[in-house]
Amino acid sequence: MNKKKGGKIAAVIDIGSNLLKMRICQLRKGEIVTLDRLQYPLNLGHEVFTGGKISFESLRELSSILHGYSDIMAEYGVDQYKVVATTALREAKNRAYVLDQLKIQNDMTVEVLEDSQEKTLIYSEILAGLQTMAPQKMGNALISYIGAGTIGLSVFDGQNMVFSQNVPMGALKLHDMLGSIQEETDSFYVVVKEYLDSIIGRIRLPQPEGGFESLVLTGNEIELIAKICGIEPENGRYIIKAKQIKSLFKEIRSLSKEKISDRFGIEEEVAELLYSALAIYVRLMQFVKADHIIAPKVDLWFALMKQMLIPKSANEYAEHVRVNALSCARAMARVYNVNEHHTENIRKFACKIFDKMKGMHGLDRRKRLLLELASIMHDCGHYVNAKEHLSSSFDLLKNIDLYGMTAEEMLIIAYIARYNEYDVPNYDGLEFIRIREPIRLVISKLVAIFRLANALDKAHKQKLDDIKVRLDKNRLLITGESNENLYLEKWAFEQTAPFFKEVFGINPELTIKSTMI
Known part of the structure; x- marks a missing residue:
């Protein structure tokens, strides 16, 4: 594979809680064009959220896939790349050992992003995308990114952010913490609601006069939720009615992961995250009067890629x-x-x-x-x-x-x-x-x-x-x-x-x- 004609080529590798992702892009006529996109499922989040550490079996698997990613970068003639990690590696007790081995085995320096760094990069892309909306239509907004292990909450006053806080609870972590209760009760959703109330409900958000006019939510599960609701993206964002989100959660809240998987034709691991993400979305919707949510299609890789290219x-x-x-x-x-x-x-x-x-x-x-x-x-x-x-x-x-x-x-x-x-x-x-x-x-x-x-x-x-x-x-x-x-x-x-x-x-x-x- 020869190096493509055009500007310099860059790659971003994201070591996430449940996916190892790589995207290779090139700058052409001022536009960032994707040349290749790969992802590989990993269980780092499950291991860290339940046992506190990343196993050496997972480390060897991670190192092996990264070797493959390095070969692909070489084929494309990548000029520069960045390797970042988020919640799973950030919270792993043996993080230093893992980072050391990846440096020795793969000659890769991994930057472990702090919660605030990760969320701020994503928020910057959310706000850039929302600038195309009329300010009066946007108004005061609660903006949230729901990750696998953390939830980021920010308040936008129509011009700037006026509040920002990160909560150590994400879709995957929520499931790993409470999943064992699911088989014991048909009212698992009540347990989830009570737990989320005890965490999210106690956050003192600066409520604007008249309440929030908009709710902006995004995360790994948003595209799946939009697809199930039959929503197509417009101008890089989904507009999903609040009642659709509530109705979808009501439909699945008493179902097992196997039944959710069968109903929507998705893997059981994805079904678990769908359940947790919807539960968090429904809880966040209680803060806002809006009858819909704005869900931008944003990802960490794009903010990092833009800074390189x-x-x-x-x-x-x-x-x-x-x-x-x-x-x-x-x-x-x-x-x-x-x-x-x-x-x-x-x-x-x-x-x-x-x-x-x-x-x-x-x-x-x-x-x-x-x-x-x-x-x-x-x-x-x-x-x-x-x-x-x-x-x-x-x-x-x-x-x-x-x-x-x-x-x-x-x-x-x-x-x-x-x-x-x-x-x-x-x-x-x-x-x-x-x-x-x-x-x-x-x-x-x-x-x-x-x-x-x-x-x-x-x-x-x-x-x-x-x-x-x-x-x-x-x-x-x-x-x-x-x-x-x-x-x-x-x-x-x-x-x-x-x-x-x-x-x-x-x-x-x-x-x-x-x-x-």
């Missing part, structure tokens, strides 16, 4: 994450009654210092985003405990889901928000010893910048509307104009300056000019 799309995706992460952070801060004027002031000051120090800190724009997010949410802890608000902010931020952020990034954000003019990171402290050295260094740099910015609005009264920042040899000169009393801010600034100098070797100096003529 269309270079500018990587920057577009980074901007998508930035805008929506900031939107979610502001929405969350409002829940905890923060002073938005104060936090936006701090964010602006912190960014100015960060940008001017670019040649000194060596941090990228993603780290700048972490600084922005910490600035917006740093006062959330006051809602919990005014006496220990710094510790409360730390505990809150390290444990929440924020659009597009990894667990490690949320930990960095929590640490940035953890320190004020009295406290600095302690490298010898137990909490810091557990963190990798490069991350400790990132935290220290961002904390130094944040503390300086935070000091400039210590009274929370925005006495300084703006600042000018200039780097002069070993001095960072910060200048502001105000006719108000800034003795508190100057004191706080002096308290934060020594740590800044310790981290960067630069002495920050604050000059306030009077606005009086």
